Amino acid sequence: MARWFTTSSQDFSADFSAFLKEPRGDAADTASAVRAIIDDVRETGGQAVASYTQKFDRFEIDAISLKNDSMSLERLAKDCPEDVRRAVDFAHDRIEAYHAAQNPPDHSFEDGHGMTLGWRWTPLSSVGVYVPGGRANYPSSVLMNMVPAKVAGVERIVMVAPTPDGVMSPAVAYAALKAGVQEFYPIGGAQAVAALAYGAGDLAPVDKIVGPGNAYVAEAKRQVFGTVGIDTIAGPSEVCIIADGSVEASWIAADLLSQAEHDPSAQSILISLDEGYAKEVEAEVKSQLAVLGTEETARQSWNKHGAIIIASSMSEACDISNRIAPEHLELAVAEPKTHLTKVKHAGAVFLGAWAPEALGDYVTGSNHVLPTSGAARFSSGLGLFDFMKRMSVQSATPGGFRHLAEAAMALAEAEHLPAHKRSVSIRFEKGTDV
Numbered sequence: 001m002a003r004w005f006t007t008s009s010q011d012f013s014a015d016f017s018a019f020l021k022e023p024r025g026d027a028a029d030t031a032s033a034v035r036a037i038i039d040d041v042r043e044t045g046g047q048a049v050a051s052y053t054q055k056f057d058r059f060e061i062d063a064i065s066l067k068n069d070s071m072s073l074e075r076l077a078k079d080c081p082e083d084v085r086r087a088v089d090f091a092h093d094r095i096e097a098y099h100a101a102q103n104p105p106d107h108s109f110e111d112g113h114g115m116t117l118g119w120r121w122t123p124l125s126s127v128g129v130y131v132p133g134g135r136a137n138y139p140s141s142v143l144m145n146m147v148p149a150k151v152a153g154v155e156r157i158v159m160v161a162p163t164p165d166g167v168m169s170p171a172v173a174y175a176a177l178k179a180g181v182q183e184f185y186p187i188g189g190a191q192a193v194a195a196l197a198y199g200a201g202d203l204a205p206v207d208k209i210v211g212p213g214n215a216y217v218a219e220a221k222r223q224v225f226g227t228v229g230i231d232t233i234a235g236p237s238e239v240c241i242i243a244d245g246s247v248e249a250s251w252i253a254a255d256l257l258s259q260a261e262h263d264p265s266a267q268s269i270l271i272s273l274d275e276g277y278a279k280e281v282e283a284e285v286k287s288q289l290a291v292l293g294t295e296e297t298a299r300q301s302w303n304k305h306g307a308i309i310i311a312s313s314m315s316e317a318c319d320i321s322n323r324i325a326p327e328h329l330e331l332a333v334a335e336p337k338t339h340l341t342k343v344k345h346a347g348a349v350f351l352g353a354w355a356p357e358a359l360g361d362y363v364t365g366s367n368h369v370l371p372t373s374g375a376a377r378f379s380s381g382l383g384l385f386d387f388m389k390r391m392s393v394q395s396a397t398p399g400g401f402r403h404l405a406e407a408a409m410a411l412a413e414a415e416h417l418p419a420h421k422r423s424v425s426i427r428f429e430k431g432t433d434v
């Protein structure tokens with residue numbers, strides 16, 4: 001059973017804060033386990049990656065190539081059913097169009113004093129794309145990571161995905177080929193993240209690691225950040241639904257379970273304006289759980305991390321959601337657009353009855369790699385920008401130089417940096433036409 005909260009209760013604020021702080025995935029143990037794995041990979045490279053792949057995924061790979069000859073994407077993709085191919089193609093094109101629309105323009109302007117200023121966007125040279133694969137197969141995550149990298153123009157895109165017991169779904173293989181994968185290693189978890197960051201065997205290090213994963217993957221990305229860039233902490237899935245009772249209770253229950261089924265550490269939260277309706281949704285969750293193929297995982301998630309909150313107004317409901325800063329927020333209310341400006345922190349927002357979060361997972365075109373665990377307070381979901389960098393560009397005429405020189409020299413002096421000052425003053429001293 002999910003936990004119930006009522007905002008009118010005196011202890012709500014403290015109780016709810018404590019609930020939000022509860023670890024999901026045993027944070028302390030995860031951090032030290034991940035540190036040990038990363039240290040091993042740094043020390044013995046491919047040897048460590050091969051031995052952790054054997055331990056966690058029960059799959060033998062060569063310690064140099066980090067591959068196994070039985071794992072051929074081309075061979076596997078042949079078994080991908082036609083309807084799934086069509087769905088992958090459909091999703092691919094929508095994701096490509098959405099991310100192409102994010103392409104940021106270069107910019108330059110003159111300041112009226114002889115300076116030309118601006119910036120240029122350039123693609124990253126290499127990225128490592130993590131596609132999760134421990135509990136489920138994610139052809140959709142292949143596309144969400146690979147397609148924007150391609151659109152951005154990244155030269156080297158390395159894909160890793162665990163293949164427990166040497167099994168990979170034909171749909172993942174098909175999606176990888178569709179997205180144009182050139183370098184693939186069947187490895188996962190913290191060992192794959194470490195191999196991407198530091199290099200291991202034939203796998204040369206990349207500049208940035210993107211993609212979602214479980215608590216081990218998220219923690220590993222956190223720990224290698226600095227050596228490489230990362231996108232965001234995209235850990236176990238979350239959904240928060242604000243409902244006013246205008247959408248069928250069974251639909252809301254299905255949406256809550258759609259995230260709970262990802263992982264026992266996933267989190268689904270309902271904020272309802274009406275207690276009777278919340279009870280209906282809870283009963284629906286119970287009956288839908290009983291017939292769900294992923295019942296065990298979803299039940300663990302719902303019982304341990306699920307919550308139902310009764311709020312007194314839409315403003316209050318949005319305030320609570322902003323405290324959660326959920327990965328996904330559904331506004332399952334009659335006039336969702338009128339409340340959008342109250343939403344400050346969420347990875348992605350879904351408006352109204354006909355935009356369930358699951359559509360965004362697959363086919364709206366927006367990215368499903370999104371910040372979790374409150375990271376939506378300070379970061380955004382994966383986008384084209386994650387695969388690009390912005391460099392500033394400036395040039396000066398002699399007049400422009402003169403306009404800036406005095407202030408630059410004064411600041412250099414204030415900072416006691418004489419070489420800086422000289423770099424400016426020497427141009428005056430040269431006695432050119434300045």
Ligand SMILES: NC(=O)c1ccc[n+]([C@@H]2O[C@H](COP(=O)([O-])OP(=O)(O)OC[C@H]3O[C@@H](n4cnc5c(N)ncnc54)[C@H](O)[C@@H]3O)[C@@H](O)[C@H]2O)c1
Binds near residue numbers: 191233327
């Ligand atoms: N936030 C997002 O954008 C987003 C998108 C898709 C999926 N997800 C999440 O991704 C996750 C996928 O998780 P998954 O487990 O299926 O696949 P995964 O690929 O993330 O993790 C599998 C790996 O975890 C490692 N591992 C498992 N148990 C371990 C242990 N005890 N010690 C050390 N390492 C261990 C293994 O190396 C294994 O290869 C889910 O939590 C799902 O909710 C998030």
Ligand SMILES: N[C@H](CO)Cc1c[nH]c[nH+]1
Binds near residue numbers: 138237238368
């Ligand atoms: N909901 C996940 C992000 O939290 C993404 C996903 C992939 N497949 C299904 N769902």
Ligand SMILES: [Zn+2]
Binds near residue numbers: 237258262358361
């Ligand atoms: Zn999902």
